Amino acid sequence: MNLLSPQNKSLILFFLFAAIAVVAGLILAIIAIAFFPITIVLFIIVKYTPVRHIFTKVYHKIYDYLFYQSEKPRKLLWGFIYDFMCAYFPLNKWRSLNYGYALLNENGRILNNLDEQQEEERFCLQLYHMVATNCLKLKDLQGKRVLEVGSGRGGGLYYIHSSLKPESCVGVDYSQNQVDFCKTTYGINQKLSFQQGDAENLTSLKIQTFDLIINVESSHCYGNFQKFVQEVTELLSTGGLFVITDFRAIQDIKQFEQDLQSTGLKLETKEDITINVLQALKLDEKRKQQWMTRHCGIIFRSFFSKFSGVQSSRIFQELSERKTLYLIYALRKV
Ligand SMILES: C[S@@+](CC[C@H](N)C(=O)[O-])C[C@H]1O[C@@H](n2cnc3c(N)ncnc32)[C@H](O)[C@@H]1O
DSSP states (O other), rough: OOOTSHHHHHHHHHHHHHHHHHHHHHHHHHHHHHHHHHHHHHHHHHHHHHHHHHHHHHHHHHHHHHIIIHHHHHHHHHHHHHHHHHHHHHTOOOOOOOOOOOOOSSSOOOOOOOOOOHTTTTTHHHHHHHHHHHGGGGGGOOOOOOEESSTTTTTTHHHHIIIOOEEEEEESSSOHHHHHHHHHOOOOOEEEEEOOGGGGGGGGGGGEEEEEEEEEEOGOOOHHHHHHHHHHHHHHEEEEEEEEEEEEEGGGHHHHHHHHTTTTEEEEEEEEOHHHHHHHHHHHHHHHHHHHHOOOOOHHHHHHHHHTTTTHHHHHHHHHHHHHEEEEEEEEEO
């Protein structure tokens, strides 16, 4: 048994962080007890007066900086989180990691031919279907070589491979654990393969060029988004398409669009799908809540409710208030 396998490494790292957090918590608790009356007054001020808004604001600023704006910390954090989640939750049934897409009717369906496993993650797969066909006005992907950057646990790319029948599909993800998960879950063959790699350094993988490069809810994790667009442009064949979907705070969208077009890719379509993503989140709420009750202890419940997009989460609120938008862009290399 390899004790230092990528899987074990991320678990060890997590428990190390957790131990440091427990020690820090204990130290704070001792300080709080030592200064008992002051602690109570401070607690009441922070919890029940307008000062709490300042604390929330500062907390959100630090959080946004770390997870969405910084270069190195952001990359490190997301890299660690996905690697750890895969080691801690190796559940074979959990194959997609995006917020999903639904039509604005009662059941939100656009796909009718899903098997039992895929039905579980219907809305996540519908987002892939949108990315790969609808916005390109294509019925299938016959003859196309497809690359997905940030392929996660592979459910989306497997859907594209099995339902839209492209010539080949390659998935690249930063998380070695997720790549191993994909290899075990879907097997490897000439038509579908997965490898570890960094979105900001794709050309070093020495892979072929592609007719379609897709990127689903992954780009917000990258430290240097412009570098990613440069790499994609290198790997696209002439006439090839790059389709990207992700969320961005409204104030970051202008820069995001400038970066997307900074290497000369020609913008073909842009669609705001925020309302469809919200619909998917609403229709998927029950499944996610059940999943969290079944698989997450108290510690992970709060972490997952933050990122899973359930209705109490900040991301759900911000999408509802249109402070954050969820967009799809298709760009062509001319
Ligand atoms: C929200 S998940 C989406 C996964 C998948 N596209 C899906 O929809 O199921 C984001 C993914 O981006 C990957 N990722 C983050 N930073 C990356 C990087 N620098 N290079 C490649 N993949 C990265 C993560 O490991 C994770 O799998």
